[in-house]
Amino acid sequence: MAGYHSPQIEVDVRLNTNESPEPPPPEFTAELTTALADVAWHRYPDRSALGLRTAIGRCHGVGPEQVFAANGSNEVLQTLLLTYGGPARTAAVFEPTYALHSHLSRITSTDVAEGRRGDDFALDLGEVERVLASQRPDITFLCSPNNPTGVVDRPRDVATVLQLVTDIGGVLCVDEAYGQFADHSALDLLGAEVPLVVSRTYSKTWAMAGLRLGYLIGPQWLVEELEKVVLPYHLDATTQIAGTLALAHSEAMDERVARLVQERGRLVAAMAELDVEMWPSGANFVLFRPRSIAGTDVWQALADRSVLVRNCASWPRLDGCLRVTIGTPTEDDRFVAALTEVLT
Numbered sequence: 001m002a003g004y005h006s007p008q009i010e011v012d013v014r015l016n017t018n019e020s021p022e023p024p025p026p027e028f029t030a031e032l033t034t035a036l037a038d039v040a041w042h043r044y045p046d047r048s049a050l051g052l053r054t055a056i057g058r059c060h061g062v063g064p065e066q067v068f069a070a071n072g073s074n075e076v077l078q079t080l081l082l083t084y085g086g087p088a089r090t091a092a093v094f095e096p097t098y099a100l101h102s103h104l105s106r107i108t109s110t111d112v113a114e115g116r117r118g119d120d121f122a123l124d125l126g127e128v129e130r131v132l133a134s135q136r137p138d139i140t141f142l143c144s145p146n147n148p149t150g151v152v153d154r155p156r157d158v159a160t161v162l163q164l165v166t167d168i169g170g171v172l173c174v175d176e177a178y179g180q181f182a183d184h185s186a187l188d189l190l191g192a193e194v195p196l197v198v199s200r201t202y203s204k205t206w207a208m209a210g211l212r213l214g215y216l217i218g219p220q221w222l223v224e225e226l227e228k229v230v231l232p233y234h235l236d237a238t239t240q241i242a243g244t245l246a247l248a249h250s251e252a253m254d255e256r257v258a259r260l261v262q263e264r265g266r267l268v269a270a271m272a273e274l275d276v277e278m279w280p281s282g283a284n285f286v287l288f289r290p291r292s293i294a295g296t297d298v299w300q301a302l303a304d305r306s307v308l309v310r311n312c313a314s315w316p317r318l319d320g321c322l323r324v325t326i327g328t329p330t331e332d333d334r335f336v337a338a339l340t341e342v343l344t
């Protein structure tokens with residue numbers, strides 16, 4: 001099988017992995033430096049990461065028993081698959097969507113049931129019903145806002161999928177890596193007896209891709225199963241401390257998200273002047289398809305101008321598409337100037 005790769009090349013403007021263009025606030029970095037001086041490095045970290053899980057839970061109005069944290073939300077998803085997937089089990093995905101959902105399924109020997117989203121990349125409930133009824137997946141993945149399309153699923157559609165998943169005795173995982181960019185969340189559907197987990201990450205809205213921390217919120221019985229599967233002491237002391245301290249700066253996070261949303265509007269307006277097709281985004285990136293030049297050629301021409309975007313041209317149903325992350329205004333101006341030069 002092919003591995004999962006996001007090509008990195010040395011460029012001035014990196015808009016290819018949906019990172020935050022700004023670092024977390026300097027107060028956070030100072031607090032972390034101070035806290036690290038007190039770590040008992042000769043001891044294992046708190047295996048249950050109770051402090052961190054309590055702090056995360058508080059942000060969502062739940063207790064630590066409903067929080068599972070790991071090294072990036074990818075590890076969260078992998079643990080979910082190790083627990084509920086595996087040989088003779090099935091995971092459902094609706095393409096186009098985040099490639100890691102099917103990739104991690106295959107790595108854990110979980111069969112993949114591939115459904116299609118509609119032509120506008122919104123959920124097609126008839127298709128969801130068909131896939132769930134015929135394949136009876138153990139795990140169903142949704143992603144909202146969806147990567148790489150930016151499409152936000154309608155709350156009533158997510159509720160309908162959850163009902164279908166519940167009826168077949170499966171688990172629904174809604175990947176909300178970009179959740180803070182959307183105005184609604186599947187967190188509202190959580191319940192003690194509801195087979196729903198919602199995953200989030202520090203990598204995007206929290207501006208901490210370098211930390212490697214993600215988590216899910218779900219029912220206690222499900223979190224207990226995940227804890228049986230994950231490696232002991234998987235979250236190191238630094239990660240636990242940094243993840244806890246970061247949450248005290250949620251105001252800065254909210255402001256950053258609001259700034260990026262505003263900047264996204266400016267970028268989309270500039271791109272609308274060019275010969276590209278675009279999809280409305282509820283995240284910190286925009287999917288677009290150049291109309292007159294092949295996507296891969298545009299990707300190369302941008303790279304030649306030291307601007308790196310994500311080449312999605314070979315992904316399911318995304319012929320010729322590229323994805324650009326919202327950067328700083330300066331970075332976005334460089335991108336628009338380069339794209340204009342390439343397309344005109």
Ligand SMILES: *Cc1c(COP(=O)(O)O)cnc(C)c1O
Nearest residue numbers: 072073074098147177201203214
């Ligand atoms: C970026 C991203 C993740 C994040 O992965 P981490 O391992 O937390 O960095 C998860 N899901 C989606 C849809 C993403 O785009």
